[in-house]
Amino acid sequence: MDTMQAVVFHAPHDVRVEELPRPEVEEPGDVLLKVDLAAICGTDLHPYSGRMEMEEGATLGHEYLGTIEAKGEGVTEFEEGERAVGSFFVACGKCWFCRRGLYMKCMMIRVFGMGFVLGDLNGAQAQYVRVPEADLTLRKLPEDGFDDEEMLFVGDILTTGYDAVRKTDFRPGDVVHESVAARDGCNNPAATCGVVNDLGEARGTFGARLA
Ligand SMILES: [Zn+2]
Ligand SMILES: [Zn+2]
Numbered sequence: 570m571d572t573m574q575a576v577v578f579h580a581p582h583d584v585r586v587e588e589l590p591r592p593e594v595e596e597p598g599d600v601l602l603k604v605d606l607a608a609i610c611g612t613d614l615h616p617y618s619g620r621m622e623m624e625e626g627a628t629l630g631h632e633y634l635g636t637i638e639a640k641g642e643g644v645t646e647f648e649e650g651e652r653a654v655g656s657f658f659v660a661c662g663k664c665w666f667c668r669r670g671l672y673m674k675c676m677m678i679r680v681f682g683m684g685f686v687l688g689d690l691n692g693a694q695a696q697y698v699r700v701p702e703a704d705l706t707l708r709k710l711p712e713d714g715f716d717d718e719e720m721l722f723v724g725d726i727l728t729t730g731y732d733a734v735r736k737t738d739f740r741p742g743d744v745v746h747e748s749v750a751a752r753d754g755c756n757n758p759a760a761t762c763g764v765v766n767d768l769g770e771a772r773g774t775f776g777a778r779l780a
Contacts, residue, residue, distance in 0.1 A: 575695030576629045581619035592699035597643030600703035608632035623684035630694025631657035631681035646704040653707040657725040662705045
């Protein structure tokens with residue numbers, strides 16, 4: 570059996586790099602991605618610090634980019650050897666919400682690396698990750714012009730921050746006094762009102778500019 574190294578959650582403050590079976594293509598829409606770069610998200614700190622329960626053995630990580638190692642027969646947008654960045658979650662693409670482009674509200678939503686309660690998908694802080702519904706979940710990386718470190722922001726950090734600011738109805742040029750929170754992290758259902766929640770906790774004033 571082929572193996573790989575991955576970051577495995579055992580208990581709060583107990584995370585280990587371990588040797589695990591290498592994932593394989595299981596469904597026609599799957600891509601097996603060789604992970605070139607992965608980030609640690611603030612959301613990873615919830616189980617790490619004990620604020621969120623997670624079962625022992627779950628693999629962490631949901632911000633990632635990499636190279637297509639293999640693909641299922643249903644994948645049409647990617648070829649082996651191409652490089653792609655992925656969303657932190659998988660939507661089914663078929664339910665009422667997905668058909669209206671509201672992927673974050675997908676009835677079947679699964680989040681990488683957040684354990685059983687959020688869909689039981691293995692995480693991307695690993696040498697390989699299985700990416701379901703790859704045509705929807707992945708986007709090709711541009712051939713040049715951006716570093717991997719910049720593109721890594723696309724799958725959660727940049728998009729979540731943009732979505733959170735958009736929901737506040739702030740517009741370029743707006744000046745906001747008092748407390749303003751800059752937020753990153755996952756736009757999961759518990760965090761969709763992140764900016765609003767953070768307003769009560771912010772101690773400083775930060776500026777944000779949207780081009
Ligand atoms: Zn759906
Ligand atoms: Zn994240």
